[in-house]
Amino acid sequence: LVEYQREWLHGLxxxxxxxxxxxxxxxxxDTEQFAYEFYSIILAxxxxxxxxxxxxxxxxxxxxxxxxxxxxxxx
Amino acid sequence: LVEYQREWLHGLxxxxxxxxxxxxxxxxxDTEQFAYEFYSIILAxxxxxxxxxxxxxxxxxxxxxxxxxxxxxxx
Numbered sequence: 001l002v003e004y005q006r007e008w009l010h011g012l013x014x015x016x017x018x019x020x021x022x023x024x025x026x027x028x029x030d031t032e033q034f035a036y037e038f039y040s041i042i043l044a045x046x047x048x049x050x051x052x053x054x055x056x057x058x059x060x061x062x063x064x065x066x067x068x069x070x071x072x073x074x075x
Numbered sequence: 076l077v078e079y080q081r082e083w084l085h086g087l088x089x090x091x092x093x094x095x096x097x098x099x100x101x102x103x104x105d106t107e108q109f110a111y112e113f114y115s116i117i118l119a120x121x122x123x124x125x126x127x128x129x130x131x132x133x134x135x136x137x138x139x140x141x142x143x144x145x146x147x148x149x150x
Contacts, residue, residue: 006127032135036139039119040116040118043118043119047114047118052084060107063105064108
């Protein structure tokens with residue numbers, strides 16, 4: 001399970017690096033930080049929607065995700 | 076446990092609302108979104124440091140936290 005999650009994080013960082021290469025994300029983006037934050041959004045969403053059963057979880061996660069993407073775009 | 080975590084989130088949102096009242100945070104801050112994102116940082120930090128044993132978890136969480144605070148300050 002732990003190895004699987006590490007691979008998932010590496011995959012996210014790799015996807016972000018491809019987006020940087022293609023010019024969709026800014027050149028100075030820290031792709032591992034991006035992956036870490038992406039992961040935190042997913043974790044919190046599962047936690048909030050399943051454990052806390054907060055009806056606004058999806059909206060919250062979406063706003064957080066949109067900010068992460070906005071911060072990752074080229075200037 | 077669930078009730079405890081809900082109270083923790085409410086406490087965070089209340090703290091953010093006080094910071095808005097005092098002018099430390101911007102007036103149009105969504106304090107519940109702030110609490111949700113603060114919570115996601117803590118969740119991810121625990122997950123990353125304890126489960127994945129990533130040595131850079133603290134630095135990652137700190138950067139994420141600094142951005143959340145920077146986004147919450149008055150313009």
